Amino acid sequence: MSDSDETVELGDLSDLADGEMRCFEDVGDYGIVVCRAAGTLxxxxxxxxxxxxxxxEGRFRGHTITCPLHGAQFDVRDGSHAGPPAFEGVDVYPVSETDDGVVVTLTTSAGNRDGGYGEVGARFRTR
Ligand code: FES
Known part of the structure:
Protein backbone atom coordinates (compact mmCIF):
# COMPACT_ATOMS: atom_id res chain seq x y z
CA MET A 1 0.00 0.00 0.00
CA SER A 2 1.43 3.37 -0.93
CA ASP A 3 0.95 6.64 0.94
CA SER A 4 -1.68 7.76 -1.55
CA ASP A 5 -3.78 4.59 -1.28
CA GLU A 6 -7.17 5.14 0.30
CA THR A 7 -8.95 2.52 2.38
CA VAL A 8 -12.73 2.59 2.59
CA GLU A 9 -14.85 0.63 5.04
CA LEU A 10 -17.90 -0.85 3.36
CA GLY A 11 -19.48 -2.46 6.39
CA ASP A 12 -20.88 -5.94 6.74
CA LEU A 13 -21.42 -7.65 3.39
CA SER A 14 -22.06 -11.13 4.74
CA ASP A 15 -25.53 -10.91 3.18
CA LEU A 16 -24.02 -10.56 -0.29
CA ALA A 17 -24.45 -14.03 -1.75
CA ASP A 18 -22.49 -15.76 -4.47
CA GLY A 19 -23.45 -14.31 -7.82
CA GLU A 20 -24.61 -10.99 -6.38
CA MET A 21 -23.07 -7.57 -6.73
CA ARG A 22 -23.58 -4.28 -4.94
CA CYS A 23 -22.74 -0.78 -6.04
CA PHE A 24 -21.09 1.80 -3.79
CA GLU A 25 -21.59 5.02 -5.71
CA ASP A 26 -19.60 7.27 -3.40
CA VAL A 27 -16.36 5.29 -3.43
CA GLY A 28 -13.63 6.50 -5.77
CA ASP A 29 -14.17 8.62 -8.85
CA TYR A 30 -16.83 6.41 -10.46
CA GLY A 31 -18.04 4.25 -7.62
CA ILE A 32 -17.17 0.58 -7.25
CA VAL A 33 -18.98 -2.69 -7.69
CA VAL A 34 -18.38 -5.34 -5.05
CA CYS A 35 -19.37 -8.83 -6.06
CA ARG A 36 -19.02 -12.29 -4.61
CA ALA A 37 -17.89 -15.20 -6.76
CA ALA A 38 -17.15 -18.66 -5.37
CA GLY A 39 -17.25 -17.19 -1.87
CA THR A 40 -14.68 -14.48 -2.54
CA LEU A 41 -15.37 -10.75 -2.73
CA GLU A 57 -26.25 -2.03 -14.25
CA GLY A 58 -24.97 -5.02 -16.18
CA ARG A 59 -25.09 -8.77 -15.60
CA PHE A 60 -22.81 -10.74 -13.30
CA ARG A 61 -22.28 -14.46 -13.94
CA GLY A 62 -19.45 -16.64 -12.71
CA HIS A 63 -16.48 -14.27 -12.55
CA THR A 64 -17.68 -12.06 -15.39
CA ILE A 65 -19.45 -8.71 -15.46
CA THR A 66 -21.10 -7.85 -18.75
CA CYS A 67 -21.59 -4.19 -19.59
CA PRO A 68 -25.26 -3.31 -20.19
CA LEU A 69 -24.56 -0.97 -23.09
CA HIS A 70 -22.55 -2.92 -25.69
CA GLY A 71 -21.82 -6.19 -23.92
CA ALA A 72 -18.10 -5.91 -23.11
CA GLN A 73 -17.09 -8.51 -20.53
CA PHE A 74 -14.63 -8.15 -17.66
CA ASP A 75 -13.18 -10.71 -15.26
CA VAL A 76 -13.75 -9.42 -11.73
CA ARG A 77 -10.63 -11.22 -10.47
CA ASP A 78 -8.15 -9.12 -12.43
CA GLY A 79 -10.22 -6.62 -14.44
CA SER A 80 -9.13 -8.09 -17.76
CA HIS A 81 -11.47 -7.77 -20.72
CA ALA A 82 -12.62 -10.59 -22.93
CA GLY A 83 -12.26 -8.61 -26.13
CA PRO A 84 -14.16 -6.00 -28.16
CA PRO A 85 -15.91 -3.72 -27.89
CA ALA A 86 -13.66 -2.97 -24.91
CA PHE A 87 -10.05 -2.30 -25.84
CA GLU A 88 -8.70 -2.56 -22.30
CA GLY A 89 -9.55 -3.84 -18.87
CA VAL A 90 -10.95 -2.07 -15.84
CA ASP A 91 -9.49 -1.26 -12.44
CA VAL A 92 -9.85 -3.78 -9.65
CA TYR A 93 -9.12 -3.16 -5.98
CA PRO A 94 -7.96 -5.34 -3.08
CA VAL A 95 -10.77 -6.33 -0.73
CA SER A 96 -10.48 -7.76 2.76
CA GLU A 97 -13.41 -9.28 4.62
CA THR A 98 -13.23 -9.94 8.34
CA ASP A 99 -15.75 -10.26 11.16
CA ASP A 100 -15.46 -6.47 11.49
CA GLY A 101 -16.62 -5.87 7.93
CA VAL A 102 -15.23 -5.28 4.49
CA VAL A 103 -12.46 -2.87 3.57
CA VAL A 104 -11.47 -1.96 0.04
CA THR A 105 -8.17 -0.29 -0.83
CA LEU A 106 -8.25 2.15 -3.70
CA THR A 107 -4.70 1.57 -4.84
CA THR A 108 -2.85 3.89 -7.11
CA SER A 109 -1.57 0.81 -8.93
CA ALA A 110 -4.98 -0.75 -9.56
CA GLY A 111 -4.96 0.32 -13.18
CA ASN A 112 -5.69 -2.42 -15.65
CA ARG A 113 -5.92 -0.15 -18.62
CA ASP A 114 -3.28 -0.70 -21.21
CA GLY A 115 -3.65 2.48 -23.20
CA GLY A 116 -4.22 2.30 -26.91
CA TYR A 117 -7.80 2.83 -27.89
CA GLY A 118 -8.85 3.16 -24.26
CA GLU A 119 -8.36 6.89 -24.47
CA VAL A 120 -11.05 7.02 -27.12
CA GLY A 121 -13.62 5.93 -24.59
CA ALA A 122 -13.55 9.27 -22.88
CA ARG A 123 -15.11 10.85 -25.95
CA PHE A 124 -18.23 8.77 -25.58
CA ARG A 125 -19.20 9.43 -22.03
CA THR A 126 -22.68 8.24 -21.24
CA ARG A 127 -22.95 9.76 -17.80
S1 FES B 1 -19.36 -2.06 -23.79
FE1 FES B 1 -19.53 -0.87 -22.01
S2 FES B 1 -19.96 1.10 -22.77
FE2 FES B 1 -19.71 -0.09 -24.55
Missing part, protein backbone atom coordinates in the same frame (compact mmCIF):
# COMPACT_ATOMS: atom_id res chain seq x y z
CA UNK A 42 -14.02 -8.72 -5.61
CA UNK A 43 -14.12 -4.96 -6.16
CA UNK A 44 -14.21 -3.39 -9.61
CA UNK A 45 -14.51 0.22 -10.72
CA UNK A 46 -18.12 0.91 -11.68
CA UNK A 47 -17.19 2.19 -15.08
CA UNK A 48 -16.84 0.32 -18.35
CA UNK A 49 -13.56 1.09 -20.10
CA UNK A 50 -15.32 1.25 -23.45
CA UNK A 51 -17.65 4.21 -22.98
CA UNK A 52 -18.03 5.04 -19.32
CA UNK A 53 -21.15 3.09 -18.50
CA UNK A 54 -21.90 1.78 -14.98
CA UNK A 55 -21.04 -1.92 -14.87
CA UNK A 56 -23.32 -2.25 -11.84
Missing amino acids: HAVIDNCSHADTPLS
